[in-house]
Structures are given as structure tokens and as C-alpha cells.
Amino acid sequence: MKLLTLMGAAIALLAAQAHGADIDAKSLTGASTPFQSAAYGIRNFSAPVLDANGKHSPANYKPAPALPQWQFALADPTGGVLSFERQTAPQDGWHTWSRKGTVVVTGGSAATANRVYTVYNGQQLVAAINEAGNEPKIIRVIGHIDMRWSANNTVFREYTSFQDQKMGGSVMLPSNTTLVGINDAGGRPARITGTTILIGNELPLAAGGIPETDFKNWIAAGKDGEDFPTWTRNIIIRNLQIDTPWDVNPEDSSNAYADGIAISRAQNIWIDHVTLSDGDTPDSLASDTRHDGALDIVRGSDYVTVANSRFFKHGKLTLVGNGDSGRAWSDQGRLHATFSGNWWDSLGSRLPLVRFGQVHLFNNLVSGDTATKNPDLKFGSGLDARYKSQVLVQNQYYSFVLLKPSEFCGKVIKGSGYSGFRSSGHLFISTRNDSGAWVGPAIPMDGQCGLTLASGADAWTPPYSYNLLPAANTQASVTANAGAGKLN
Secondary structure (H helix, E strand, O other): OHHHHHHHHHHHHHHHHHHOOOEEHHHHOOOOOOOOHHHOOOOOOOOOOOOOOOOOOHHHOOOOOOOOOOOOOOOOOOOOOOOOOOOOOOOOOHHHOOOOOOEEOOOOOOOOHHHEEEEOOHHHHHHHHHHHOOOOEEEEEEOEEOOOEEOOOOEEOOOOOHHHHHHHOEEEEOOOEEEEEEOOOOOOOEEEOOOEEEEOOOOOOOOOOOHHHHHHHHHHOOOOHHHOOOOEEEEEEEOEEEEOOOOOOOOOOOOOOOOOEEEEOEEEEEEEOOEEEOOOOOHHHOOOOOOOOOEEEEOOOEEEEEEOOEEEEEEEOOEEOOOOHHHHHHHOOOOEEEEEOOEEEEEEEOOOEEOOOEEEEEOOEEEEEOOOOOOOOEOOOOEEEOOOOEEEEEOOEEEEEOOOHHHOEOOOEEEOOOOEEEEEOOEEEOOEOOOOEOOOOOEEOOOOOOOOOOOHHHOOOOOOOOOOOOHHHHHHHHHHHOOOOOOO
């Protein structure tokens, strides 16, 4: 295994060297890259209305039935001294790649002194974003942010409608941003509740245009899709606890709208040491669907890495690609994503669900209980390789309650319609085996589930170097390192 890891790293290094010199992702943000953040973070307090498509019925409006214990802050426990905030992303995932060359994701690391912000509430966060625009910026979050609070966290008003939540309850991060949480004096991570973090948006070239038509015309004219002017690029998010929003007025009883983090038409994104869950408003508090994805990567987004993060107590976790053939115009050849060092615990599904993407998962810990009576903690299903996806999974550790080895396939790993799938080096342990109580150590699960390459052409190698731990080391490494609060 060690030899194979070294060989893989060597191949990736040679590929990177052949690809070209490192490019600061900041330089890929052109003058025409749109700044769209000003439309978000402003409450309109509108009444709920049924939209033209018959969605978001006012009868389905319901405020969040529970609120968290707030941990607002007024002072910076670091005294303003920066520690990890200027760090750039490591070169160990798809975020470090581009069709133009090997990329260094710098986020806001080059921020000048007047573009380093420390914020304690939602209005300060929005003001910092709008002031800096696409310039490199570092935004340090301290305490607890929720866009439902105003007047320096002294006035609380629940979202009044879908539109109020969609615009006023979302924060759009522009290009060249580092958004980090700073632990408080007690070591608790900064927290964001009731607020969607948006990275990018699928836009036309000009107001009134059609994104799909404009992009197709751009490509038909022989232009590089990487130069299409509406990308959001070069984002770092670290050390934040994020509670996925309760949707006060979902589309219908089965489909909510608000995500925790939504990456849409964006590239060169590094998300590290983040914790996402439903927080104090789990699905069990409603008879219908009130949460959408925790972290979705959709609409042509590319070169994204999610690392060292913890996800728990949530239903539909992560989409990589949100449609089949109808999204080929934006997604074919894109949606390159890496997931490494993450802990997926007590989740409903989509760990992740992949369409089109070339996705690499390694050294993640997946745990859960398939028989618990608590619906918020019951494991539903795991990785789902779908339409034209190419998935490489390496050295995962699977730890379960009551799930038998014979039930592993179809429950933890499944797929259909994919172009290619490779899986190796995993370990599986549970509280029972196929004949009774589990006896002995974790067992290997290589070659399971019937997911194999459709053709040799899909036998791709990640073009970046990475440190692949044995699966036996994955559990201890991930539990010690994953999630918010582990930095500074």
C-alpha cells in the first residue's frame, strides 16, 4: 500500500509539473467577474405568497419551532492577532487545479490591513462583503451570527416568507474571500445559524439574458468556458459551525429550498474544518421537509475540496451535480471535487450523490445507526454514484450499529448510470455480523457492491499529490481532527 501511495503521488506530481506553473487563483478573477453580493443579506419582511409555479403556499408557512442558545460575542479573544487566517490552501485536492494550470487557492490571504474584518453580527458580515467586493479580504467571525437578528443582535424577527428568507437570510461570498471562525475564550467555535452561505450564482452575461443560452453561445463561438465572465472563484471557508436553515416556507411538503452552503457556478473552493448539522431544528420537528442540502456543489461548479469537516444530524447532505442530461451543457466535464478527512455521522443520504463529476473520496469516516428509533440520527444511505459520474473511493472507514456486512452494498455504497467507479482499501465494523454479534476486528470491503469501471478510459488518476492513510488509521485521525473548533 505504501509503495502504491508513493507511486500515485509521483504520477500526480509529474502531471502537475507538466500542466504548468502554479497560478494564484486570485489572478483568475477578471475585471468582468460580477459582484452580486449587494442583493443579499437585506430583509424585506414580505408576506408569504404562492408563486407563479404554484410553490411556497402561504398555508405552509411555519416559523422555526426552536431557537439555539445564543453565544453572541462583543470582544475578540485574540486581541486582533491573526494566526491561521492568512493561510492558503494545501495542494492536496481538486481545488488546486484548473484547465489553465496548477492553482494555489489563496482566498483573501493577500488582504491589506483595511480588508481584514472582525464581525460579531450579520449586518457587519454583509457590510464587510459589500465594502471589499472582489478584493482579497479576510472576514473573521466571532460569536454567533444569524440574519434574523439586527440592531447589534438585540432585535430578533423570524423570516416572514420564502422571499424574505431567500434574499435576507442568505449571504453571498464574492471572489477572493477567506471566511473563518475564531474560537471564543472557552474554545467554542464561531457559529452561523438561520443563514445560507452562497458561493456563486448561475448568471447570464447581461441582465435579462438566459444563462444556458449565453453559455452555449460562448462555447459555440470557440471561447474558453473558463473565461465565461460570471464565475465566482478563490474562496476559503474554515473553522465555522453552521446550522442548516429551517425553511419557513418550502416549495412544497417534500422540497425545501435553503441550504447550509450552496456552491453554484464557482470554482477553486476550499472548505476546511467546518461542522454542519440541523442544529436545534432537526427534521423531526416538522411533518414535512424543512431542510435542503447541507453542502451542495452544483450548476457547473468545479475544482472544490471539502476536508477535515464533520457532518451530522441531517437528511440530504451533498449533491455534486443537481440534474441528469438536462444539465450536460454546464456540468459535462466539470464538477471535479475531493472529499478527504471528513466525518459523516448519523446522516440520511447523499454522502455524496454524484452526477457528471469526477469525484475523489479518501480517508473519510462514515458512521451511523440503521435501526435507531430517533429519526434525526438514523442512517439512511451513503455514497450514490449516478449519471455519468466517475468516482474514486480509497481507504474509508465504516463504523455502524446493527448493519450487517451483507447489507453494506446498497446501503452504504450504491450507484447506477455512472461512467466509472473504483473502490479500494476500506474497513467495515459493526455491532453485528450476518450470524449474530460482531466478533473480531474490522473487515476489508474491497471489491464490494458490484461497482466497477465501465471502460478503461475512466481509469483516471488524481492530478494532485495527497497523503493516503491506511483505513486502519482513518478513524482515529478523523475523530481527532474533523470539524470546527480545531483551529486556533
